[in-house]
Amino acid sequence: MAVYSNVKVKAYGKINLMLDVVGVRDDGYHMLNTVMQSVDVFDVLDLTLTDGEGFEIKCDREGFPLDKSNLIWKAADAFREHTKTDFGGKLTVTVEKNLPSMAGMGGGSSDCGAMLNALNIMFGTLLDEDELAKIGADLGADVPFCTLGGTRLCQGIGEITHKLSSPHCAFLIVKPDVSISTPDAFRKYDRIVNPQRCQLDYFLKGLASEKLLSMCIYMFNVLEYAAESEEIELAKKRLKDAGAYNSMMTGSGSAVFGVFENEELAKIAAEKLKPCYNYCEICKPIKKGFELISVQR
């Protein structure tokens, strides 16, 4: 029985501040050491329960899947199964899609994490965040993080998360006009002999020291090797030339971000880079993966 007939939430995107591959599981999934960071760019999910039955996703972004392949749909099925909840009506999810797809910003995973949180509110199921993240773990490697949000060291294939302190900075994120599929990125990475590795301990010390530069020196993403993209290299260079302490590809790409001391400096860089990229967004680190906008009984 629903507590609310309408729940509206923000699904925050993420970036990876460092990403290392430390092994491969028998099922082909890669074991990671990665630090993920929620950022305040977001999609909006508007859930409405009406008379009738069924499930529907609506979105006006072209190419956005509206069927069972969408992680929002999978989240609904997994939530229903796990909590034995009968939605008791027709559930329609209207998505305002702002996060770019195939960018490494957790577009699909963020929607999935926010959907689980929104259903937990709508049906008053009172699952704690770890239970929600556990449901999410079966849906995608980044979903547990996106369900929880903030700044976290994620290990295993991404499902083991440890909360970290958040950096104080601003990011400028740009998306070059290349799209990289995650499985392709990992497959390409597997073919690289002796890849350079991340220095996780130094990175974590830098982050904990709250000296931004100490963290930035150790930012590194091993999947950049797999991307092998001039466009990505160029975006990294442009961000640094525009004043970023450091720049890096997020996840399996293709979005690239620069780290700045504050929003004013990121804004100056954005003015320079805007003519080069359709997606060019200033954002801040944020301590949550989703946010409740409103509810209606």
Ligand code: C5P
């Ligand atoms: O879990 P998710 O559906 O996001 O992953 C998409 C694909 O990316 C997987 O099927 C797998 O090929 C690859 N992947 C991986 N190791 C990870 C995460 C993803 O190999 N830790």
